[in-house]
Amino acid sequence: MIKKTLFCGVLMMASMVGYAHTEAQDDIALQMYTLRNVGDVDTQFAMARKAGFSQVELVGDHHLDLPTMQKMLKKYQLNVIASHVQLSDLESDREKIVAFNKGIGNSHLVVPWIEANERPTTKQGWIDYAMRLDRMGETLRNEGMSLSYHNHNFEMKKYDDMTALDLIMKYTHQNNLSLELDVAWAARGGQDPGSIITRYSGRIYAIHAKDNAAIGIRDDEMNFTPAGEGLLEWRSIINAGRRSGVEWYIVEHDAPKDPWAIITTSRHNLKEMLQKQP
Numbered sequence: 001m002i003k004k005t006l007f008c009g010v011l012m013m014a015s016m017v018g019y020a021h022t023e024a025q026d027d028i029a030l031q032m033y034t035l036r037n038v039g040d041v042d043t044q045f046a047m048a049r050k051a052g053f054s055q056v057e058l059v060g061d062h063h064l065d066l067p068t069m070q071k072m073l074k075k076y077q078l079n080v081i082a083s084h085v086q087l088s089d090l091e092s093d094r095e096k097i098v099a100f101n102k103g104i105g106n107s108h109l110v111v112p113w114i115e116a117n118e119r120p121t122t123k124q125g126w127i128d129y130a131m132r133l134d135r136m137g138e139t140l141r142n143e144g145m146s147l148s149y150h151n152h153n154f155e156m157k158k159y160d161d162m163t164a165l166d167l168i169m170k171y172t173h174q175n176n177l178s179l180e181l182d183v184a185w186a187a188r189g190g191q192d193p194g195s196i197i198t199r200y201s202g203r204i205y206a207i208h209a210k211d212n213a214a215i216g217i218r219d220d221e222m223n224f225t226p227a228g229e230g231l232l233e234w235r236s237i238i239n240a241g242r243r244s245g246v247e248w249y250i251v252e253h254d255a256p257k258d259p260w261a262i263i264t265t266s267r268h269n270l271k272e273m274l275q276k277q278p
Contacts, residue, residue: 027055027247027248027249027274028053028055028209028248028249028250028251028267028270028271028274029053029055029056029057029081029082029206029248029249029250029251030048030051030053030055030056030057030250030251030252030263030267031056031057031059031084031208031250031251031252032044032045032048032056032057032058032059032062033059033084033252033254034251034252034253034256034259034262034263035047035048035259035263036059037259038259041062041063041064041072042072045072045073045075045076045078046076047259047260047263048076048078048263049076049077049078051260051263051264051267052264052267053078053251053263053267054077054078054079055078055079055080055081055248056078056079056080056081057080057081057082057083057084057110057206057250058080058082058083058084058106059083059084059112060083060084060085060089061083061100066099066100066103066104069100069103069104070103070104073104079105080101080104080105080106081106081108081206081248081250082106082108082109082110082148082180082205082206082248082250083101083106083108083109083110084109084110084111084112084113084150085097085109085110085111085112086111086112086113087111087114087132087133087136088118090109090111090136090140091132091136094136094139094140097109098140098143098145101145102144102145107144107145107146108145108146108147108148108205109140109145109146109147109148110147110148110149110150110180110205111133111147111148111149111150112150113150113152114129114154119154120164122159123159123160123162123167126159126164126167126168127167127171129168130167130168130169130170130171130172131171131172133147133149133168133172133176133177134171134172134173134176134177136176137172137173137175137176137177138173138175138176141175141176146178146205147176147177147178148177148178148179148180148205148206149168149177149178149179149180150179150180150181150182150208151165151179151180151181151182151185151186151189152182152185152189153185153186153188153189154189155168155189156186156188156189156190156191157189163189163191165179165186165191165196169200169203174202174203177203178203178204178205179196179200179203179204179205180204180205180206180207180208180250181193181196181197181204181206181207181208182207182208182210182252183207183208183209183210183232183237184208184210184211184212184224184230184232185208187212187231187232188212193207193232193236193237193240194233194236194237194239194240195240197237197240197241197244197246198240198243198244200244201243201244201245202244202245204241204244204245204246205246205247205248206246206247206248206249206250207237207241207246207248207249207250208250208252209227209249209250209251209252209266209270210224210225210226210227210251210252210253210254210266211224211225211226211227211228211229211230211231211232211234212224212225212230212231212232213225213229213230213231214230214231220255220257221253221254221255221256221257222254222255224253224254224255224256226253226262226265226266226269227251227266227269227270227273228269228270228272228273229265229269234273235273235277238273238274238277239277242277249270249274251263251266251267251270253266
């Protein structure tokens, strides 16, 4: 009887481990920026849900007030896992932004971009910018929120022996800032995405999952293509992601001609690749 009970317990634990692994493979979200040119916000959320997404990353508040956004998310049964917000907006209007995001059940904010005229051009400039991120991350953490930084290619520029991204990560505390790594942009900056993930193991909140096409392919879409259909080595990216504790793989495309085809293909490819990797 005791042996039978122990055996059943082992089986139950094994099934729970297997279940957890399956669930982890479904950690795929959609960055709503991809659908910005698809009708109104209602139409965009409807498309996201129809494509099979239940997790989304917002771009600010999408020009909706809190009650309307709450209603919209409930209508399409969408959960917000993060929202893109400019650092300058956080510095000038943090309380309002935090209240809005807490109101929709989101606790994670991401700084997505630095305007060209505000972008640091020196090593010290990047250190100063990192310290701004660190201060904001600490403030948000004390308010029950967390902060990430999303890269493009310009953060891959080296200053002495360190990239701007390395400077950001070095001069911020791991409790105050994590990284939302856009692997396609990182590769365009001449860096290996898998190596970045490994280097900052434990600090990668999410991966923006899109691929780079060769010149001559999708030239009218900034040469971006769904994950798994381009030049990136996804086996190493996913393996590094698993080891590093990446929480989300977020489908995104900067300039999709056919958003429906992009998001459905991307989700399908990602799901298959995540399931294949141990």
